[in-house]
Amino acid sequence: METRRLGELLRAEGLIADRDLSSALTLQTEIGGRLGGLLLRLGAVAEADLLAVLSRQLDVPVLPAEARPTAQAVEAFLADAGPRIWWADREAVAWRGAEGRLFCAALDPLAPLLRERLAQLTDEPVAYHLASRAFIDGFRPGATAGLEHGATSDAARLRELALEAPVIDFVNGLFAEALNRRASDVHLEPFERRFVVRMRIDGQLVDMRAGPRADFDAVCSRIKLLSGMDIGERRLPQDGRQSIRVAGQELDLRVSTLPSAWGESLVLRLLGKSSRLQTLAELGLDADRAHRLVAMVEKPNGVVLVSGPTGSGKTTTIYRLLTHLHNGARKIVTIEDPIEFDLPGVVQVQARGDIGLTFAAGLRSILRQDPDVIMVGEIRDPETARIAIQAALTGHMVISTVHTNSALAAVARLKDLGVEGFLLADVVRGVVGQRLARRLCVHCTRPSDPAQAAVHERAAAEWGVVTADEPGRWAEPVGCERCAGTGYLGRFGLYEIADGDAALERCIRDGADEAAMERAARRRGFINLFEDGVAKARLGLTTLAEISRIAAPAETPLETA
Numbered sequence: 007m008e009t010r011r012l013g014e015l016l017r018a019e020g021l022i023a024d025r026d027l028s029s030a031l032t033l034q035t036e037i038g039g040r041l042g043g044l045l046l047r048l049g050a051v052a053e054a055d056l057l058a059v060l061s062r063q064l065d066v067p068v069l070p071a072e073a074r075p076t077a078q079a080v081e082a083f084l085a086d087a088g089p090r091i092w093w094a095d096r097e098a099v100a101w102r103g104a105e106g107r108l109f110c111a112a113l114d115p116l117a118p119l120l121r122e123r124l125a126q127l128t129d130e131p132v133a134y135h136l137a138s139r140a141f142i143d144g145f146r147p148g149a150t151a152g153l154e155h156g157a158t159s160d161a162a163r164l165r166e167l168a169l170e171a172p173v174i175d176f177v178n179g180l181f182a183e184a185l186n187r188r189a190s191d192v193h194l195e196p197f198e199r200r201f202v203v204r205m206r207i208d209g210q211l212v213d214m215r216a217g218p219r220a221d222f223d224a225v226c227s228r229i230k231l232l233s234g235m236d237i238g239e240r241r242l243p244q245d246g247r248q249s250i251r252v253a254g255q256e257l258d259l260r261v262s263t264l265p266s267a268w269g270e271s272l273v274l275r276l277l278g279k280s281s282r283l284q285t286l287a288e289l290g291l292d293a294d295r296a297h298r299l300v301a302m303v304e305k306p307n308g309v310v311l312v313s314g315p316t317g318s319g320k321t322t323t324i325y326r327l328l329t330h331l332h333n334g335a336r337k338i339v340t341i342e343d344p345i346e347f348d349l350p351g352v353v354q355v356q357a358r359g360d361i362g363l364t365f366a367a368g369l370r371s372i373l374r375q376d377p378d379v380i381m382v383g384e385i386r387d388p389e390t391a392r393i394a395i396q397a398a399l400t401g402h403m404v405i406s407t408v409h410t411n412s413a414l415a416a417v418a419r420l421k422d423l424g425v426e427g428f429l430l431a432d433v434v435r436g437v438v439g440q441r442l443a444r445r446l447c448v449h450c451t452r453p454s455d456p457a458q459a460a461v462h463e464r465a466a467a468e469w470g471v472v473t474a475d476e477p478g479r480w481a482e483p484v485g486c487e488r489c490a491g492t493g494y495l496g497r498f499g500l501y502e503i504a505d506g507d508a509a510l511e512r513c514i515r516d517g518a519d520e521a522a523m524e525r526a527a528r529r530r531g532f533i534n535l536f537e538d539g540v541a542k543a544r545l546g547l548t549t550l551a552e553i554s555r556i557a558a559p560a561e562t563p564l565e566t567a
């Protein structure tokens with residue numbers, strides 16, 4: 007086998023220009039991928055030349071034209087060889103030739119996963135070959151056109167579109183902009199004549215740009231290609247994920263497609279793995295409540311539940327608590343979907359429903375790993391609830407989230423999932439409710455004028471959130487360059503926290519309703535999300551309008567103007 011690198015070999019043969027090689031290497035550090043594929047994308051080398059050189063470098067023959075299989079032969083073999091998408095993802099096909107010999111053709115016939123799979127399927131020797139992308143693509147699920155001749159299929163056409171430089175630039179530009187704007191999601195929506203790009207920033211969707219509908223297929227294919235989806239499948243929803251690098255940052259890209267009237271609607275979620283985790287104080291907890299929260303999870307066993315809708319910052323709070331618990335003396339294991347953050351020293355498991363690794367199954371396996379602290383992404387089914395409570399009863403600290411509107415509703419939620427009240431009463435160490443409120447932009451906010459402040463102060467007094475000793479520092483949004491004119495920049499948490507003390511334990515055991523539990527908790531200083539929000543608006547961190555939007559209790563009439 008040739009030991010020189012592919013780039014050197016191609017250059018030695020005069021098949022590529024130095025300039026092209028260095029652009030391909032740059033592209034490789036930016037977006038990853040194999041050098042050969044990148045050179046093809048740049049149009050720097052002919053595919054036949056590349057295959058010939060690769061063949062010598064890898065010591066694997068190129069599939070000769072006369073050995074090409076029929077579609078039926080491939081279909082017959084792959085039908086029994088696992089999911090078609092697996093083969094498509096490995097960019098490989100396999101079949102039994104006319105004399106019964108086993109063939110495998112691939113863009114990377116040395117790939118260990120491919121070799122392992124075939125070794126599992128058969129003991130026979132396999133004739134490995136290199137093949138062109140057009141040839142492999144012809145066998146992708148959903149591809150139809152003239153397979154034997156390697157003619158361009160729909161998938162191949164889309165793939166070509168996705169590899170055009172302006173398309174690559176457009177998509178890379180989107181990622182960079184999303185990072186720059188701290189967007190959590192990017193939405194691409196096709197309509198009859200144009201497509202629209204919107205980004206979710208601090209929880210709000212913002213229009214970013216639009217383009218002609220004619221350009222959409224290429225952009226869509228590019229994103230599907232990057233996230234490892236089947237490019238040829240355009241009629242069914244798909245999910246994909248991939249680690250990518252944007253502007254020197256490692257990002258976890260998750261994409262879902264939804265076929266709509268004018269094309270596939272795409273939503274991209276960008277999870278920055280290297281961004282910094284906020285402290286409890288930055289998250290909006292004063293020292294006293296932060297201390298209580300930490301004390302809850304430091305108990306040797308039990309359950310702590312954090313509730314709130316999607317995007318309310320529950321996971322960030324839990325991650326922060328886990329980093330606090332990580333002291334080298336505790337074994338901490340999580341099962342999550344998705345893993346939003348890399349926590350050093352914590353064993354994090356990605357739940358995968360499609361292969362049976364559900365929260366419940368993951369939890370069962372984790373319990374065999376002798377953990378001290380377990381984080382379960384969400385308790386949403388009776389089985390997970392049962393195992394989580396069992397784990398708490400047998401000496402583990404279990405931290406999880408539930409989808410309820412208030413902290414104390416978490417109790418009823420677990421009972422709905424079949425947990426007995428007396429067991430729950432034994433293990434609940436605390437319940438926490440959380441929302442995220444937008445923070446007034448520090449660069450442009452201004453104090454409310456005295457008349458306005460007086461109105462706010464009266465409203466806050468009516469809600470019982472005024473302490474006599476200190477005047478309110480009410481403020482208003484203005485809007486500047488840095489906050490894109492919105493007046494808000496960044497978010498912080500609103501919290502309601504009920505300790506799992508003797509009073510709460512008694513309430514749960516006696517089957518008290520949420521109102522009765524709240525009355526009991528209030529005697530020990532409980533304040534709800536709305537009251538926490540109003541207190542923070544009073545400190546000038548945000549506005550009453552923002553608090554009413556995200557945390558107004560249903561029965562509170564809000565007249566803040």
Ligand SMILES: [Zn+2]
Pocket residue numbers: 447448449450451484485486487488489490491493494495
């Ligand atoms: Zn501003």
